[in-house]
Amino acid sequence: MNSKRTGEKIIYWLMRGITYLVVVFIAYILIDILIHGLPAISWEFITGDPEKSGAEGGIFPAILGTFFLVIGTIVVALPLGMFSAIYLTEYAKQSKFTQTIRMAIVTLAGVPSIVFGLFGLGLFVIALDFGASILAGSLTLACMILPTIIVASEEALKAVPKYMREGSLALGATKWETIYKNVLPYALPGMLTGAILGIGRAAGETAPILLTAAAFFLPELPSSVFDQVMALPYHLYILATQHPEAQKILPMQYGTALVLLFLVIGLNFVAIILRIKVRKKYKW
Amino acid sequence: MNKQRLKAKIIKYFLQSCGSLSIIIVLLIFLFLFKEAFPFIGSPGIGELFHNIWNPVSFQKEEFGLVPLITGSILVTILATIIAIPFGIIGAVYISEVASAKEREFLKPFIEILAGIPSVVLGFFGLIVIAPLIKELFGLNTGLTALTGAVLLAFMAIPTIMSISEDAIKSVPAAYKEASLALGASKLETIWKVVVPAALSGIVASVMLGMGRVVGETMTVMMVTGNAPVISMNPFTSVRTMTATIAAEMGEVTIGSDHYMALFWVGIVLMLMTFSLNMISYRVLKKYGMIDK
Numbered sequence: 283m284n285s286k287r288t289g290e291k292i293i294y295w296l297m298r299g300i301t302y303l304v305v306v307f308i309a310y311i312l313i314d315i316l317i318h319g320l321p322a323i324s325w326e327f328i329t330g331d332p333e334k335s336g337a338e339g340g341i342f343p344a345i346l347g348t349f350f351l352v353i354g355t356i357v358v359a360l361p362l363g364m365f366s367a368i369y370l371t372e373y374a375k376q377s378k379f380t381q382t383i384r385m386a387i388v389t390l391a392g393v394p395s396i397v398f399g400l401f402g403l404g405l406f407v408i409a410l411d412f413g414a415s416i417l418a419g420s421l422t423l424a425c426m427i428l429p430t431i432i433v434a435s436e437e438a439l440k441a442v443p444k445y446m447r448e449g450s451l452a453l454g455a456t457k458w459e460t461i462y463k464n465v466l467p468y469a470l471p472g473m474l475t476g477a478i479l480g481i482g483r484a485a486g487e488t489a490p491i492l493l494t495a496a497a498f499f500l501p502e503l504p505s506s507v508f509d510q511v512m513a514l515p516y517h518l519y520i521l522a523t524q525h526p527e528a529q530k531i532l533p534m535q536y537g538t539a540l541v542l543l544f545l546v547i548g549l550n551f552v553a554i555i556l557r558i559k560v561r562k563k564y565k566w
Numbered sequence: 567m568n569k570q571r572l573k574a575k576i577i578k579y580f581l582q583s584c585g586s587l588s589i590i591i592v593l594l595i596f597l598f599l600f601k602e603a604f605p606f607i608g609s610p611g612i613g614e615l616f617h618n619i620w621n622p623v624s625f626q627k628e629e630f631g632l633v634p635l636i637t638g639s640i641l642v643t644i645l646a647t648i649i650a651i652p653f654g655i656i657g658a659v660y661i662s663e664v665a666s667a668k669e670r671e672f673l674k675p676f677i678e679i680l681a682g683i684p685s686v687v688l689g690f691f692g693l694i695v696i697a698p699l700i701k702e703l704f705g706l707n708t709g710l711t712a713l714t715g716a717v718l719l720a721f722m723a724i725p726t727i728m729s730i731s732e733d734a735i736k737s738v739p740a741a742y743k744e745a746s747l748a749l750g751a752s753k754l755e756t757i758w759k760v761v762v763p764a765a766l767s768g769i770v771a772s773v774m775l776g777m778g779r780v781v782g783e784t785m786t787v788m789m790v791t792g793n794a795p796v797i798s799m800n801p802f803t804s805v806r807t808m809t810a811t812i813a814a815e816m817g818e819v820t821i822g823s824d825h826y827m828a829l830f831w832v833g834i835v836l837m838l839m840t841f842s843l844n845m846i847s848y849r850v851l852k853k854y855g856m857i858d859k
Contacts, residue, residue, distance in 0.1 A: 301656065518687070
């Protein structure tokens with residue numbers, strides 16, 4: 283009996299070890315990039331223009347470009363995703379049509395990012411003739427993060443209890459009034475969580491904008507949505523793999539990686555905190 | 567009153583059209599992949615795609631055989647899955663059945679971070695840290711191999727496998743566990759002989775979803791697998807995946823050229839592969855009530 287117990291203990295420790303190995307790996311990535319990236323970060327690095335094709339200077343145009351792309355993406359994807367979620371939770375009945383929508387959402391969530399790139403290239407860049415631009419990139423990214431936003435918004439809507447709707451309907455409010463005044467206000471923070479997660483994904487993706495929006499170096503900042511932009515992930519990719527002196531400019535690469543990582547993980551972190559807060563605030 | 571009815575109807579149809587947007591986008595994706603790829607059937611001929619050589623830029627004879635790209639993707643995906651499965655599943659069992667509540671509250675968000683790391687950052691880390699390590703460890707000429715890509719992609723699949731397996735394990739009825747414990751089985755025996763088998767279909771689905779993610783991953787593989795389009799099942803050789811081929815070559819092709827169309831064919835194959843992996847796992851998860859109907 284005792285030896286069996288010891289055996290079980292060993293197995294528990296093995297399981298613990300394997301799980302924490304993943305934790306160690308994540309921590310190693312974060313710490314490695316933090317330690318090597320921090321010395322590269324300076325006011326000039328954040329606000330300056332790249333010089334000598336990225337070997338010196340800063341990354342400001344790339345930060346700004348990513349910012350533009352993300353804003354464009356969320357402006358398109360957030361309302362569409364929210365309305366889509368409202369339809370699915372509040373209006374849709376069990377039918378073939380609803381099932382097809384659900385299957386489409388799952389499919390969309392699984393489409394490889396580079397295929398979104400091809401799609402954006404074919405539809406937005408060529409067929410609609412937007413060219414490689416902020417507009418084409420944002421629309422492509424918006425299609426990509428739509429499932430994230432729909433799923434998170436649906437969860438937020440479902441968390442609002444039924445009686446909130448029934449009470450309002452019983453008092454004579456219409457269905458839309460009920461949704462608008464008695465459901466949405468409580469679901470909104472949860473929906474925002476989804477939006478932030480979507481932003482994080484859009485900011486970090488490279489493959490879709492590779493074909494639809496990004497340029498490595500532009501002499502001027504973009505002035506309209508039809509202009510190409512520089513973007514943080516693309517900048518890092520070029521510096522790390524295509525630059526003739528890739529080995530010598532490691533600090534620049536680490537600095538860019540740190541800024542990107544900080545941005546994306548920061549957004550994820552905000553979303554997680556917000557989710558915990560919402561759950562605590564609304565206990566039905 | 568009638569005006570109000572009309573308004574309600576308009577709102578409903580508006581929301582419905584937003585709801586069907588996902589269907590439209592999926593259809594548009596297929597449509598545009600085929601539209602751009604289609605003329606290839608006439609001119610170089612679809613048979614070209616089944617050749618064993620991918621050499622799209624050549625003065626003698628351009629070759630558009632997809633076989634080396636497909637085997638490259640398959641090799642990396644299989645290796646990554648083999649590496650990810652033990653971590654993903656054991657991690658899920660540990661988090662849901664063994665870890666204390668406090669531990670769980672730390673582990674779950676922390677592993678979610680892994681899912682949030684941009685693929686280009688992971689690729690960069692792989693290039694600087696993992697590739698030299700693998701070169702040293704196995705005494706290779708280059709660290710840019712299928713194995714290097716697989717190690718990094720495994721860590722991308724782990725969060726997916728873990729979180730969905732965990733859901734599957736949680737949805738096993740408590741009565742199963744209680745019955746097993748009441749019959750004198752230890753906790754460990756209950757976990758591995760009752761809980762995990764009962765959750766197996768969900769776990770399998772999670773692995774397939776993880777594989778779907780790995781097949782479609784672009785930036786990381788492009789940066790660390792060496793990009794040599796050769797047919798090989800050796801983990802220590804450089805390979806080139808379908809995703810990396812599109813990303814690396816699309817920037818330099820003339821729109822409408824044979825090469826351009828061939829890259830869209832690569833996209834179609836890729837789309838079909840991930841689509842079938844996703845649909846199978848979706849069916850399984852739905853059958854076991856882990857997805858809304």
